[in-house]
Amino acid sequence: xxxxxxxxxxxxxxxxxxxxxxxxxxxxxxxxxxxxxxxxxxxxxxxxxxxxxxxxxxxxxxxxxxxxxxxxxxxxxxxxxxxxxxxxxxxxxxxxxxxxxxxxxxxxxxxxxxxxxxxxxxxxxxxxxxxxxxxxxxxxxxxxxxxxxxxxxxxxxxxxxxxxxxxxxxxxxxxxxxxxxxxxxxxxxxxxxxxxxxxxxxxxxxxxxxxxxxxxxxxxxxxxxxxxxxxxxxxxxxxxxxxxxxxxxxxxxxxxxxxxxxxxxxxxxxxxxxxxxxxxxxxxxxxxxxxxxxxxxxxxxxxxxxxxxxxxxxxxxxxxxxxxxxxxxxxxxxxxxxxxxxxxxxxxxxxxxxxxxxxxxxxx
Numbered sequence: 001x002x003x004x005x006x007x008x009x010x011x012x013x014x015x016x017x018x019x020x021x022x023x024x025x026x027x028x029x030x031x032x033x034x035x036x037x038x039x040x041x042x043x044x045x046x047x048x049x050x051x052x053x054x055x056x057x058x059x060x061x062x063x064x065x066x067x068x069x070x071x072x073x074x075x076x077x078x079x080x081x082x083x084x085x086x087x088x089x090x091x092x093x094x095x096x097x098x099x100x101x102x103x104x105x106x107x108x109x110x111x112x113x114x115x116x117x118x119x120x121x122x123x124x125x126x127x128x129x130x131x132x133x134x135x136x137x138x139x140x141x142x143x144x145x146x147x148x149x150x151x152x153x154x155x156x157x158x159x160x161x162x163x164x165x166x167x168x169x170x171x172x173x174x175x176x177x178x179x180x181x182x183x184x185x186x187x188x189x190x191x192x193x194x195x196x197x198x199x200x201x202x203x204x205x206x207x208x209x210x211x212x213x214x215x216x217x218x219x220x221x222x223x224x225x226x227x228x229x230x231x232x233x234x235x236x237x238x239x240x241x242x243x244x245x246x247x248x249x250x251x252x253x254x255x256x257x258x259x260x261x262x263x264x265x266x267x268x269x270x271x272x273x274x275x276x277x278x279x280x281x282x283x284x285x286x287x288x289x290x291x292x293x294x295x296x297x298x299x300x301x302x303x304x305x306x307x308x309x310x311x312x313x314x315x316x317x318x319x320x321x322x323x324x325x326x327x328x329x330x331x332x333x334x335x336x337x338x339x340x341x342x343x344x345x346x347x348x349x350x351x352x353x354x355x356x357x358x359x360x361x362x363x364x
Contacts, residue, residue, distance in 0.1 A: 104116070169342055178259060
């Protein structure tokens with residue numbers, strides 16, 4: 001590449017490689033337009049066009065023409081494909097302003113509002129909404145979101161946790177470990193209008209309103225060793241129904257095997273009639289989860305899968321239809337069961353609960 005002449009009569013002598021590259025940029029339909037007109041300026045300059053003709057052909061100003069001519073002469077073809085960074089016209093916010101935003105976000109809002117919005121914070125600090133959002137992103141603050149939690153206050157939390165995890169990880173020999181619970185008040189909901197199917201650029205749709213067609217309760221016992229599930233749908237979830245389900249489970253488990261049942265602290269599971277039934281069936285042993293720790297019960301994961309895959313988007317015109325759908329899901333599960341695998345270290349859970357109590361005690 002050779003340069004000669006004064007600025008008013010600038011000339012560019014392109015190599016064959018540069019001309020091919022510039023022509024490829026111009027003819028490529030996917031090239032950004034700013035790259036196209038920059039390449040045009042260089043090509044037309046190499047063809048002997050003057051500055052006035054270049055401005056007419058490319059629709060740019062004299063300043064732009066000369067800038068990209070000089071840039072190409074100084075740095076070559078790559079200079080046409082990048083923009084030089086320019087200092088912002090708005091002075092950056094100081095560290096003190098950023099610290100005020102972070103501190104205010106982590107404190108209670110003024111008045112009775114429950115959380116900060118970017119508009120409210122911008123008014124409070126006296127900066128733009130985009131500045132507030134940028135600071136929140138930088139510090140990982142999301143005041144519009146909230147996570148739910150519940151710490152167990154059970155004084156025997158650690159002992160119960162270790163007992164149940166021991167059943168999952170190292171079950172007793174010649175015994176069956178069952179995770180038992182009920183999913184109550186499952187509603188047979190039918191949509192008021194049929195939904196639209198998913199298509200390109202649009203997800204499937206369903207109406208926000210629905211018709212209630214009754215409820216049912218699913219009693220389920222998950223065998224953590226092989227992943228099979230014993231399930232029955234019943235109208236209510238009193239101790240009478242629970243005992244009936246225990247009888248169904250008793251009949252389904254082979255004779256001679258001890259049964260270790262993991263249950264939560266629902267009053268039905270501790271009813272005197274249930275305790276009498278357990279006395280008459282000595283191979284049964286109940287292991288109660290700690291209070292406010294029903295997530296420790298493996299069957300809760302199965303209920304979540306049922307809700308997500310079969311109930312949440314389903315439309316049921318009657319309780320019979322709902323129960324039939326649940327029975328089909330149970331049959332599909334038992335046709336291809338997957339053993340339950342516990343992976344969390346109980347020591348880490350106990351330490352996390354202790355930290356949570358310490359934080360709550362220090363704040364409140």
